[in-house]
Amino acid sequence: MAEGPLSTPSEAAGRQAPRRSLLARWGRSEGAVAQTLITPGQLLLLFVILFPAIVAIYISFTGWTPQSGDPWYEAYRSWLWFDNYWEALSGNAFWAAVWRTIVVTVVAVTAEFLIGFGLALLLLKQFRGRGLLVVVFLLPMMVVPAVAGFIFYMLFQGDGPVNAALTWLLPGEVNIGWLTDPDIALFSVIIVDIWQWTPLMFLILLSGLVALPEDQMNAARILGAGWRHQFVHLVLPMMKPIILIALIIRAMETLKLFDAAWLMTQGGPGDATATMSVYLYRETFIGTRWGYSSAVAILVLIMVSMLAMRAIRPIEAAAEERVDDLVVAEERAEVSLEEAIEAEARAR
Amino acid sequence: MAGIRLDNVTKRFGSVTALDRISVEIEDGEFFAVLGHPGAGKTTMLRTIVGLETPDEGDVYAAGERITDVYPGDRDIAIMFQNLALYPDKSVYNNLAFPLKQAKVPKQQIEQRVAEVARVLRIEPLLKRKPAKLSGGERQRVALGRAMVRDPRALLLDEPLSALDALLRLEMRAELKRLQRELGRTVVYVTHDQVEAMSMADRIAVLREGVLQQVDQPENIYHRPANRFVATVVGSPPMNFLHAEGAWSGGTLELRHPLFTVTTAEAASESLRGRLAEGQECLVGVRPEDVHVTSAPGIPATVYVTEPLGGETVVDLDLGGRLVKALVDPTLKLQENEAVQLALDGQRLHVFDAEGVGLLSAAGEPLFTVSAS
Amino acid sequence: MAEIRIQSLTKEFAGGVVAVKDLELEVPHGSFVALLGPSGCGKTTTMNMISGLERPTAGEIYFDGRPITRVAPGKRNVGFVFQNYAIFTHMTVYGNLAFGLKVRKDGRSKAERDAEVRRVAEIVGLSGSLERKAGVLSVNDMQKVALGRSMIVQPAIFLLDEPFSNLDAAFRAYMRTELKRIQHEMGQTMVYVTHDQVEAMSMADRIAVMNLGELQQYGSPDDVYNRPRNRFVAGFVGSTRMNFLPASLAPALAPEGRADKLTLGVRPEAIEIVAPGDARSTLDARVTLVEPLGAKDVVHLEVGGHDARVVGAPGRRPHVGDSVGLSFDPSRVHLFNDETDLAV
């Protein structure tokens, strides 16, 4: 073993704390470093939310357009107070766009959930080709949304492969105007979203199912629970948080739908597929009435942030899942000895 | 004076008071254990000494100098976390060299110092490996090495042996004790295992829900517990408690239990004069190893269940409706519900008041005589 | 309550790992059998095969003479308490306890089921927290829920997989006494898996010591402790590890001079420390460390280059460096053949 102590005890005990430069002290103070860490992020937030919101609100009260000759900061010259807002809220074009967005979101997300969950349950048990299949399923999610729009533009042509395949399958000639018939066009947009994002729903729900506690399932089986009973009393209740997250995240993204719809139909025929984003884009770049478009934009921002408040809670809860700070672990209630002795006296 | 002193340290986390007015002095070079159940605030105490937690009230002193607000890295105190917190991406050598690099120690001196520590801890062959490739015992030694390498004035160990299996824990206990004696450094050792505390510490501080119960040598913690909690923390199976009533006849105090009476020696009764009134409830504490099954007439009891452990046998006895545990010789064969006679070792009895505060402990002195009533 | 018979049970996992190798075991009616062994010795796999969670590669299992090797777990009327409880954390305590009854649809009315749940809750000491969510209970209460949930369906056989290893010491001792009492009162056939030999010794009527998938010894706690069949059982069972020394150090103890091929095994509490020259001293040793444990001391010694430990009363405590004599209690000395490790 070591011959003697590494350095004499008294010598070690005598050392004092060194003096530190201002910069070194700054680098050591938790508060200062924490604030420095998040400052750039907060600046980025300002740049992308706060300034645009202020400018948009300012413009939304005016009739200003880029062609009106005077610079944007003199938009007050054509001050309209709430006219733009009234026009949007009373006009049916705005509400029609809102309605279409809701229809797309509800139908697409529900279909994605049902297909995704069904497939996840089907493929839960490990089998030879599962790894390959999951990879194949990944591909649609990876496709650039604009390209997805283009692909289905080709597929949904009158003489395209979809109609050809249906004619081959079904009796008689099939010639559905996927992109031309105003009643069906919106449904075509929904199909593209379902094609592209069902795999994500499948993967989220699959990872939820895989993470279910194996031993609770075994315990239920030993107590005699059949498959149906396990599904209703164990699988569904425990999957609730993940199902909620999957639905919210998909709904959040589908509300913003633009790329695929634009590439495939530019919101047409007419405005049959003009979701909120398409409608706003058209008003801004075709209608060039920026005051009105800003008003619509502000209305959209208000609606979405109300939704967002409710929607974030489950995502935050799941992300915060890991309990790491010291105190909560120490607070765990623990039977003290006296209680154990009391329980024993009572039991006898 | 050169050791570590906590002066009235209080630390709250929201509504929970993790440390409640802790004042304790740890001598320099002492092997000081902090014993308590999980959640008693032991780890918070360590984190306050090293500076990872700042106390809401009170101060921390090292070698007489106030270090309450000194940055952890500048306190010259090292800590070994319960999960060891080795740097997974760095080799064992770099884990050991890391603190020296931060202290800007010249490279050549770092190599020599790391080699020295590696030799002392017998981990030279592991220097190139990553922590993930080490066994539990090896990882534990590397973590100890990293804490020792800067030759700090004090080493704080947070339940270092808890992750090891029983056999390795036995060996590491002996090695840690030997190492501490050679280094001569102060060690503050946190554990919830009373065997570790008893067998390694020069002094033990028993902590419960952030409140210091008793600070003393292991013998006194075991034989002179300050209260009922301390009495149950050390010793396994835990101490038995029997309800009795105080009765003064002349100068001597008698503790009356339905089945036996404890008479206190003259001088000892004097010290309890003001603290136990006539007829007042009290608790007689007796450890299982001091409850003997005798052939001679004694206190009547019936055997409830026996647990043969090989080296000794734990017997649960029904003594007037209360369960009492006794430690008997394995060769003694007892049947269930068998009536037996018990004798309580008068030189090992303890007396607590109704709230569990320790009044008197025989601790080997003939202070009490027990007679069946 | 049922009797279990296991015949040449084998379990080989993919990749050739043999977890259990032709196990023969008889668990008599109403007895309490412990499966004892280090982690990875196949005890939990054996338990999973008895409960039906895992299907054996070969061999048969009989409950009361009836083969049940291929019967589904739910149909075996078996109670299983898992090491990490596996209670339904998202249900209330009541929901957990009632689960078994609700699933089995045995014609009992809701009121009868409710009464049954409250009765079992009373036995395991949970009547106060029936409405609480199982996930937020303390570790000890969770264990009670796991016990109650299995007891309520009155299983023919009760299987427990290291149920108390996560509890704190005091409550573990209390639960051991309780489990033994419940088993005794209800005459329940119980199989208890543990790596803690103290638990096995103190609770079981019979102990099956396993290692590397093979049964080492099956007998009463006394047999396993005092008449170990081989060196593994001797070394594994007993709170303080048995000392193993080459028999050549004390040839007198070895029969007809075969000392060089034998190993001496003696438990730390079967050795007494005496003066070096004392007549009773079997061999001399040097004290290297003393560990005071309050009730007794563990003294570490060095004997002819080998380490040994003695457990003694705290009275006469030797000092580090003293040379002393060790007197062995001849009736508690074991000898093992170096090649076969079997007891001589």
Add this chain to the structure above:
Amino acid sequence: MSDRLGWLRGIGKALIVTVVGVVFLFPLYWIVTMAFKPQEEWQPIDGVHWVPDDWTLENFKKIFGRATDTGFFEAAPTDATNAIVNSIVAATGGTILAMLVGTLTAYGIARYKAGGGFLPFQILQLRMFPPVAIVIPLLIMYAYLELVDTYWGLILIYGAVTFPFVVWLMRSFFQEVPREIAEAAIVDGCSQWGALFKAVLPQVRGGLAATALFVFILNWSDFLLALVLTSEQVETAPVFLNGLQSAGAGQEYGPQAALGLVLIIPPAILGLAIQRYLVRGLTFGAVKR
């Protein structure tokens, strides 16, 4: 369960899986084959050519500006090399900005709970707003700052829009590193910065790489922001594709499919590389597979 039932279920399962596989893979099959079809086979009168009769690289040559026969009338210039380069620069730049700012913010939140409990919400909300709603004020600000149709313009907006993913993803990775590792580094003498760069960051290298690739895929896939904030100089590939689509009323199938294929391949490869982290990424670290 008798084995016969098990076998039947197996067949049923295999059938469903193949049908679903075909439905999901056919669109990809269609664009891949279209990219190699000569002009005659784009929209043949004699019906759909499920498999190309003869394969040609003409479409790829067209989009990379080395077309041989330019005999037939070109509805719009098909040389996309410039747009593809723009996409690479913008997506990489945006990713680097998002990673730098996002990782620091994530550590600030994970380790010190900086910005109060509400900062993560604000950041997540940023991801909920439809980009088109902030397009007008952005255009006005960009015109004012002369950022329209510049690399810096795109890089700034791409960084800002994917910044929430970086914050939430890196936070979930930082949460997996035990607190004690940073604290050990501090006790060993590091400053707070030293603890981050020398002790904590090395443990999340895998997470950093996966997040960077994930954010690159998002930036690479943007269409709307590039459409609005660029014109000729910095036009990205998806915007170029849209140009071809609307100019020739979508008749240039071959080159468009070739460009579409070129656009799909990088995210497909990167996506498979970080497959384990994909679900975690798209759910902001909420679902840790």
